Amino acid sequence: MHRRHFLQATAVGTVSTLAALQTASAQMMRGMTSAGMGGMMGQSPTTGPNWPTGLPLRRLGVLENTSLSAGEFEGTLVASRYLASLVPGRTTELWGYNNASPGPVIELREGQRVTIGFANRLGLDSTIHWHGLPVPADQDGSPMEPVAPGADRLYTFDVPIGSAGTYWYHPHAHQTTTLQVGHGLAAPLIVRSVDDPLGILPEVNLMITSLALDQNGQVATGSTAMAGMGMMMTTGAGELLVNGQKTPLHTVAPGATQRWRIINATADRYLRLALDGHRFTVVGTDGGLLTEPLSGLTEWLLAPAQRVEIVVMIAAGQSARYMLRDLGYTGGIGGVAGGQLLSVETDGAVPQAPIELPAVLRLVADLGPATTRQLVVLSATGMGMMGTFLINGRVFDMNRVDLETVVGRVELWDLVNTTMMDHPIHIHGTQFQVVGRTVRGVVVPAAYPAWFDTVNVPAGETITIKTRQMLPGKRMIHCHILPHEDAGMMAVLDVTLA
């Protein structure tokens, strides 16, 4: 393995021995993270095929509501393998919902009753997890509720008032989430309110995924063998795609004001988002709108599974081009170069007048005084690639309860990261508020109130959140770097009635 990669690295010519070794080491790491065992056993995912770029940005399809009643949403999702043309001369097997990757957008309204039929035609256990929505525990698509290959089930839940926001849905089967999401199973879910203060703005959904293809144009990611081996390494694998396309082209009128809903649906990539030549305004996070817009931003870190809603006022110049980029992020260990996400081009139209945003969007009310404090410690065990990550010292066991709470109780949780890399921690069943972060003993309060279901806990730091569960049942708490989740960086929260 070392020898093969060393030869690859030196074959390019006049590189110094040290540089060659560094390149070889980097390629080896990339190979292992992108292809799992496949990459280590001779397939070469490090030199994938050339993706076409600059195609018009695809608008994702919307899942049809087959209910005749305004208060209900009924739809059907079939998860299966299908063939797609992604790169020249190759046909790629993707896994998708209704033969699409990303799958169809589910557009819901606050207060709706939702019934979605799910047909699992993947050939292995799967689920649909409605990421971020407070659905009942047995409708949450957790690993405790697997849908067998060939089986069907109904998911039923109500969309709470106040939950308007940008979510997504994806599989959450035991130890195969990386495999399934990595093959393309993910899609946006948007909840709308009747009184959206930004309702007049044109919207664009930007679903960001990563897809690693080998030389034959086949998906090379998410080996369960790799997940079981230990997970000290992650990130950096595959191409970053927007709505399933490599650096597509988004054409806008000069001066246009647009609302972009951006979803980080990658398995393991932090996205440090920036738009060339522009500042932007963040108006919403995982659980919907902020109290006040955060304007004048030049970048925003979007951890795996997080969403952000931004308002962009495009510059007034005609026929200009700007790149939406990932600036790259080290995540506490190693280094991941960024990349180009979306090419934004103004057309020759007369510049539009900017649309002013309201000073207040909606109240993000404090959850109130906490009566309980709990500790969630993220730690590492083992050495190098044979190690794994733990929550409160233990690897995931769905037959064990790790944390307990009661319905309606407001709690402070200290998420303590003792490891050398960041972990984006996701709590099922609720939205929570970040209280602050502690860096080397210094407490930094959160700058603004916001709803999150996933929070990045930087290496060596503590993030304190205020959280509350409103429905009984067993809930997952886990790292949303999917290889970490599959390897057992997950815990069970048992929510009981008071």
Ligand SMILES: [Cu+2]
């Ligand atoms: Cu992690």
